[in-house]
Amino acid sequence: MQPTRPFSLLASVYDAIMSDVDYDDWGRFILATVTARGWQGRLALDLGCGTGNSSYPLQRRGLEVIGVDASAEMLAVAQQKYPDIQFLEANFTDFELPWPVDLAVSVFDSLNNLLTPEAFLLTAERVWHHLTPGGAFMFDVNTTPGLRELWEGSRAEGWVGDIYYRWEHSFDEVTQLAKVEAYCTDSERAFTEVHFERPYDPPELRVLLAKAGFTEIEMLSYPDGTPASEEEPRVWVLARKP
Structure with a gap:
């Protein structure tokens, strides 16, 4: 079975498999964190919005949200679920928004899909370009x-209704890339998607974000928002546009 394009066929079963993810609390955490530091605004970008699960908690809390994702299939699901949110198909490294935003977010290790520091920097520069002065950029990433x-050698599998999924993880010490082989089957079809992620650690993130023009860069842990440790497997990052 040949692997399909990432986040294409997976779009039809993604929400079922991820039904236990607390997107709403991520939205709460993001807004609590930025407002505690004096942020104010009403326009938000959700970069890597997928099926819209991370966009809706922001809209529900009063923000006007535009979601950006490179997968047309994921966006089709998002638009059907949340017709009042605007969604845009675009790449992370060169997206254009119809208006500036006060807050940019990217959750569930979406930015780990950027497989080179150059791609991360281009993305950070696009975010900086579209933020209003004083705007905030908050995201999470998997670290090394x-x-x-x-991830190395781990497997996640189970049944959700009539959907069976098996995700096998590995980490290549030479390329420093993690691979996910996602196999899914339901009553109609079976498919495999292969996804890659690159880790980003706090020292590198600080350099890349500063190069893009960001200041007040913080590395935080979830859910308490305390400073992240060096061995944190996933960090939340907050940066500001002056």
């Missing part, structure tokens, strides 16, 4: 400890 130690 997270991908190397938690």
